[in-house]
Amino acid sequence: MTTDESIRARKTLKLRVDPENPLPVTKGEEFKETIKELIELAGKAPFHYESNEEQRSDALQGKEPWRFHVLDGESCRSFLRALNQEKPMKAPEGIRQMLAAADGLILATWLPERTRKLSRRFHPNLKNMEHIAATGAAIQNLWLAATSRGINAYWSSGGVIRKSKVMEFLGIPKDEILLGAVFLFPDEYPEGVETKTGKNAENRGEIGDFMDWIEVK
Numbered sequence: 001m002t003t004d005e006s007i008r009a010r011k012t013l014k015l016r017v018d019p020e021n022p023l024p025v026t027k028g029e030e031f032k033e034t035i036k037e038l039i040e041l042a043g044k045a046p047f048h049y050e051s052n053e054e055q056r057s058d059a060l061q062g063k064e065p066w067r068f069h070v071l072d073g074e075s076c077r078s079f080l081r082a083l084n085q086e087k088p089m090k091a092p093e094g095i096r097q098m099l100a101a102a103d104g105l106i107l108a109t110w111l112p113e114r115t116r117k118l119s120r121r122f123h124p125n126l127k128n129m130e131h132i133a134a135t136g137a138a139i140q141n142l143w144l145a146a147t148s149r150g151i152n153a154y155w156s157s158g159g160v161i162r163k164s165k166v167m168e169f170l171g172i173p174k175d176e177i178l179l180g181a182v183f184l185f186p187d188e189y190p191e192g193v194e195t196k197t198g199k200n201a202e203n204r205g206e207i208g209d210f211m212d213w214i215e216v217k
């Protein structure tokens with residue numbers, strides 16, 4: 001696939017399976033290598049400011065503003081089993097249905113700058129705006145790379161996964177903010193598995209709806 005083809009082919013696809021009867025995990029080490037390729041490509045996104053050194057975890061010292069924490073298929077099912085038992089907290093059925101089908105879950109976070117003592121989690125300054133933009137670009141890289149490999153995906157804000165109790169359960173450092181919980185779904189699945197496209201999938205206008213020329217005379 002060319003870059004243009006991948007951009008045009010990308011679309012949200014969610015798979016939903018009974019949380020009590022998840023799909024068997026069929027993908028192993030090879031798929032983990034594929035996920036690493038996706039994240040390596042995500043990491044080619046542009047970033048402007050380096051992440052704040054003080055906020056980097058000991059484990060991940062990268063200068064990049066983003067971090068990617070990954071659950072493979074087995075860990076998706078273990079996470080599902082915990083959530084089914086309301087550990088670390090009660091979770092809606094929708095997210096459990098997706099964990100029952102996912103081949104992987106990539107949690108993309110960013111490291112905010114805290115320039116002032118504020119009750120909110122980050123100050124809305126230029127640096128943080130650029131950290132979010134760069135991390136968004138990295139997630140889009142990842143999604144396009146997944147599309148070109150025939151992997152179905154869904155970018156979610158995370159829902160219950162954003163909650164600090166769940167982030168802590170998953171071992172994600174508390175300074176990091178979740179920007180995307182990217183579910184990876186199989187391209188082949190049993191008949192009867194419910195699929196859903198994105199709610200804005202058909203909501204795109206024409207280029208003239210969002211572009212104009214600036215004529216400077």
Ligand SMILES: Cc1cc2nc3c(=O)[nH]c(=O)nc-3n(C[C@H](O)[C@H](O)[C@H](O)COP(=O)(O)O)c2cc1C
Pocket residue numbers: 010011012013155156157158159179197198199200201
């Ligand atoms: C930053 C971001 C956060 C999103 N969060 C959610 C979400 O929490 N729930 C949801 O149903 N879709 C979410 N989406 C997916 C969009 O709804 C979906 O991409 C959109 O409907 C367009 O469809 P398409 O991906 O097929 O083009 C999110 C997308 C983005 C870019």
